[in-house]
Amino acid sequence: MFQVLTVSCKIEVSPQQVEKLDAVLRAFASCCEYVNKNTDPKLTNQIAVQSLIYREAREYSGLSAQMTIHAIRRVCANRKTAKQQNRPVKGFAPTSINQQPRSKIERRRSNSWTFYQFRQFMTYKAVKFGVNLVFVNPRYTSQTCYKCLHIHPVRGKSYRSGKRFSCGHCGWIGDADENGAKNISVLGLLLDQPGGSGLACSLEEHVLGLLKSHCSA
Numbered sequence: 444m445f446q447v448l449t450v451s452c453k454i455e456v457s458p459q460q461v462e463k464l465d466a467v468l469r470a471f472a473s474c475c476e477y478v479n480k481n482t483d484p485k486l487t488n489q490i491a492v493q494s495l496i497y498r499e500a501r502e503y504s505g506l507s508a509q510m511t512i513h514a515i516r517r518v519c520a521n522r523k524t525a526k527q528q529n530r531p532v533k534g535f536a537p538t539s540i541n542q543q544p545r546s547k548i549e550r551r552r553s554n555s556w557t558f559y560q561f562r563q564f565m566t567y568k569a570v571k572f573g574v575n576l577v578f579v580n581p582r583y584t585s586q587t588c589y590k591c592l593h594i595h596p597v598r599g600k601s602y603r604s605g606k607r608f609s610c611g612h613c614g615w616i617g618d619a620d621e622n623g624a625k626n627i628s629v630l631g632l633l634l635d636q637p638g639g640s641g642l643a644c645s646l647e648e649h650v651l652g653l654l655k656s657h658c659s660a
C-alpha cells in the first residue's frame with residue numbers, strides 16, 4: 444500500500460555540534476556586521492554588495508563561500524526591511540541558526556539556507572532507509588482548505604488566521620498547520636499518481652462552470 448507521511452521533526456545535536464554551530468553563528472553575525480559597516484548603507488542589491496566586499500568579508504569572518512553569500516544576502520534583506528519600515532538597520536545578533544529574522548518578509552528572504560541544509564539532511568535519511576522523498580511546491584498549501592480545496596475568493600485575504608484555519612466555504616475549522624500538512628501530503632500523492640486526482644476534478648468543475656456561465660450569457 445502506498446502511504447504518504449508528512450514529517451515534523453526536531454534535529455538533536457551533540458554538545459560538540461552545538462559548539463561548532465555556535466562558532467558559526469558568531470562568525471555569521473560578525474560577518475553581517477562587517478558587511479553592513481563597510482558598505483554604503485543605501486546599497487540593497489545583493490550582487491552589488493557582493494562584488495564590493497565578498498572577498499574581504501570572507502577573509503574577515505573565515506566563513507565558507509556559501510555562508511558568506513548568505514550573510515551578504517541577510518544584510519541586504521535587513522536593509523530592505525529597514526527602508527520599508529523607515530528605521531535604521533538593527534544589529535545582527537548570533538541568536539539562532541537562522542539569525543531569528545524579525546519580520547515575515549525578512550524570514551522568507553533570509554532563512555533559505557536552513558531549509559537547504561534541512562533538505563539535504565532529509566534526503567540523506569530517506570536514501571539511507573529506502574524511503575521515496577517527494578518535494579512539492581508549498582504555494583497556497585496554507586491558504587487552501589484541505590476538505591473542499593477552496594481558497595478565500597478575495598485577493599489578499601485568507602481563511603487562515605495565525606494557528607487557526609476556518610473555511611468560509613465548507614465550514615471546516617481546525618489547526619492551520621494540520622491543514623497545510625494535509626494539503627502537502629495530497630500534493631505528494633499526486634506526483635506518484637499522474638492518472639487522476641481530486642484536485643484536477645475540482646479544477647475541471649470550476650472550468651466547466653465558467654464555460655457554462657459564458658455560454659449561457
Ligand SMILES: [Zn+2]
Nearest residue numbers: 588591610613
Ligand atoms: Zn473548506
